[in-house]
Amino acid sequence: MTSLRAIRPFLAPGLLALASLFMTSIATAGAPADDSRSGSWALTVAQATPTPEVPLESAPPLPTPIAHPGDASSTGCVDCHSKVDNRQAAIADEWRASVHAKEGVGCADCHGGDPTSDEITVGMAEAGGFQGVPGRDETVALCGSCHANADRMRPYQVATDQYSKYYSSVHGQRLLIARDERVAICSDCHGAHGVKPASDPTADVYPLNVPALCASCHADAAKMQPYGIPTDQYDVYKLSIHGTQLLEEQDLRAPTCASCHGSHAAKPPRSDEVVAVCGQCHTATQALYEESAHARLEGVGPKCWTCHGTHDVSEPDERLFLHEGGVPDYLCATCHSATDQSLRLEMDRFEQESDRRCDTCHHERSLIYSQVEAIAGAIGGARDAYDTALHRIDDAAALGMIVTDADVAAQEARTELIKARAAVHTTKLTTISALTDAALAKSAAAQDLANAKLAESDFRREAMVIVIALISLNVLVLVWLRRRLHATS
C-alpha cells in the first residue's frame, strides 16, 4: 500500500502514456482497428491526446438529479425568457416541441432555480439552486443523473446504460481522460432543448438522419484535423450499397453509422469484432463464414472487410474472385509479416476495391488459386444460365405471353444462385458446386418454360396468318357476290 501511495502522483500521466500505446482505433470512423497503422497515425494525431482502445477509466459517479420547487407546469422561466429575444424565444419553442416538455421535464430540471417565480432575483438566484448553463464536461453527468436512473426511466421503458456506454466510447474516453471538450456530448446529437425520441423522423438521431448527423463533425476537415482521421467516410458511405439503401431507398433495415460503430458507445469495431458486427444483420453469411478455412485462421485470417471493404461496401459479384487482366504483382508483405513471415493482412493493401480479390493473397501457382478458379467458374456458369433464362423469359413476355410459371422457376433458380454465392463464404468447392448445380437445373427448367412460350407465340402468329387468309377468302367471295348483285340490278 505504501508503494501504491508513492506512485499515485504518477498514475494519471502513466495511464496517458499507456493510452498512447493503445492508440489504434481512435475515431477511425468505421475502419476496423488496424494495428499496422498505429505508428503512422500516432504521428499525425500529435495535436490531440490519444484515446485508448480499451476504456482506461470507467464512468464517473452520477450526480443527484437537480432538486427544485415546482414542476414543468411552472412556467415562470418560459414566461420571461420567451420575451427576452428571438434566440430565447426559439429555445422556448424548441422545448415546447420536445419530448421533455411532453413528459414533464422543465427548465429547472437541468438549470436549477425556482420555476415557480416570475422574479429573476428569485428564479435565477444561485442561493436558490440556480446553476445556469452546464459546461460541456458537466452536461453528460447532468443527462445521466436522470437517464442512468432506472427508477426514473422505468415509466418510459428507456434504456439506462447510455451513461456508462458513453464513457466507454472514443468520445467519452477523450472527454474523461484528456478533458477534450471538442468531442461529441449528449446535446450535440440529441439537441439541448429540443430533445426528440429516435423514433421521431424529424429528430437528428432518427436512423435516416444519423449519417448526416455523424458527418456534421466527422466530415468536417477542420474539426477532425486535430485527430488526423479521414473525413471522407460520409461521401464514401453515401455511394455504398448500405448508404444508397438507407438514404435513397429509405430502407430502415440498412445500417447507419451507429449500426456498426454503436451510438452512445461509438467506437470503430476491431478487426476481430468485424465478423460479429456484420453478422448482426448478415446472420446466415456469418454462419457460412464460420465454417470456412478463413475463419479457422481466427485473428489473422481475412474478415468481411478484406473482400467487401468498410464504408464503401458495394453489391458483391463474381468480380471479387480474381483480378481482371492477369494476376497482380505478389508481395510477401501483402499477407505476411516482414519480420517473422507470420500471416498478417495489412488493411491498406485492401484499401482499393480493385485489390479486394482472392488472388491478392492466393498465388496463381497455389492449389487454392485453382480452387478459386473452379468456384468462380461454377458461380459464373450458374449466373450465365440464370441470365440466359431471364432473357428468354423477357423475350416471351415482350411478345405478350404470360410467363408466370417461367418466372417462378427463375425465382427458384435465383434462390439457388443466391445460396451458392453466399456459400462462397465457406470456401468449400463441393458445397458451392452442389448449389450451382441446383441453380443450373432450375435455370434450365425456367428456360424450357420460356422456350415453350416462344414456340406458342410462333404458333399463334402462324395460325393468325391462316385465319386472316380464310377471312380474306370469305371477303373476296362476298365482294364477288356484291358485284354480281349490282350487275344484275
Next chain:
Amino acid sequence: MTAGAKSEEGPGGVLGWVENRLHLAPFIGALLHVRIPANAKTFYLGGITLFLFGIQVVTGTLLALYYSPTPEAAYESVLSITSDVQFGWLIRSVHHWAANLMLLFLVLHLLRIFVQAAYKYPREITWIVGGGLLLITIGFGFTGYLLPWDQRAYWATVVGTEIAGDVPVIGSSLLLLLRGGAEVSEATLARFFGIHVLVLPLLLGGLVALHLLFVHQQGLANPSRAEARPGRVTAPQPPDKLKPFFPDYILDEVIAWYAVLAGLVILASLFPAGLEPKADPLVTPEHIKPEWYFLAVYQLLKLVPETVGVVAPVALVMIIVLLPLLDRNEEIRPRRRPIALGLALVLLVAMAVLTYFGGRV
C-alpha cells in the same frame, strides 16, 4: 306433298315446317325488305358496334364457364384460362380487344350521327337511347376491368370508385354502393361480376332492341336533306333515291364485320391480353393508370379541383345524351352548323390532349 306444291307454298324442309306453323315470313320480310336512302353514309359503324357486342356475348359466356368471381380464385382462374384452357388465351384476348373496339366504334358511330345531324327530328329518342347504350358500354368496361383481380385491376378500381365517391351530395353513398363496403373487396368483385354478366347485358340487349326498332321505324336519315316536319309548308322536293337494305346494305355490312374480325384476330394474336401480379391491397403500385377511355378524366382530375374534375365529365355526358333536347337548330348541313361542330372539335382536341398526357405517366 309433291315438289310442285312445295314451290307454291314456300320453302320446304325445316324452314317450311317452321313457317307452316309460325308464319314468320311477313315479319322477317318487313324487317329486311326495307329501302334506305342511296346516299346514306353510315360507314357501318353502328352495325360493327352491334357485331362486337355479339362477340362479347359469345366470348364472355365462354370465359364465364371457367371464371371464379372470388378474390381467392379470380386471379388463378384467369391465369388458368390464359395458360391452360385450350384457346383460352384467344377467347380472353378477343374479349379484351372487342371491349375496346366496341367503345371505339360506338364513339365513332356517335360522331357520325352528330356530324350528319341524324339526332334531330324525328330521331331524338333514338339518340337518347344510344346515349344510354354509351353509358352501359362504359359500365361494361369499368366492371369488367376489375374481374382479372390483378394489381392493375384492383388499384384502377380503387381509384375509379374513389372518383365516384367525389360526386357531390351522393358521392359517399355511391362509393358504398359500388364497393359494397369501405374497401374494394370480395363484395366489390361479386357485385361487379353480377353487374357485368347479368345486369348490363340485359339492359344493353333491351336498349339495343329498342334502338334498332326505332331505326327500323324511322329509316336511315338522308344526310343531305332534313326531314319534313308535320304542319310545315316546304317547297316540294324530288323523292329520295333509295336502295334495298337487304341484300345490298347487309352484304356491305357483313364485309365490314369480316374486316373488323380480321383486325380482332391480329390484335389478339400479336398483343394478347396480359396479366399483372395478383391484386395486393397492401402494395400500392407506383403508377396507377386506368383504361385509355378514362385517361382524359384521370388527367383532368390532376389539373382541377376534385369536385370540378368529377362534375365536369358527368355534366358533359348528360349534355351529350340530352343533346337533341338542347340543340334546337333545325339545320343539318355541317357547314351551316359551325358552333356545334366547332364546340365538338374543341372537345375532341381537349380530350385527345388530356388522354395523351394522362397516358404519358
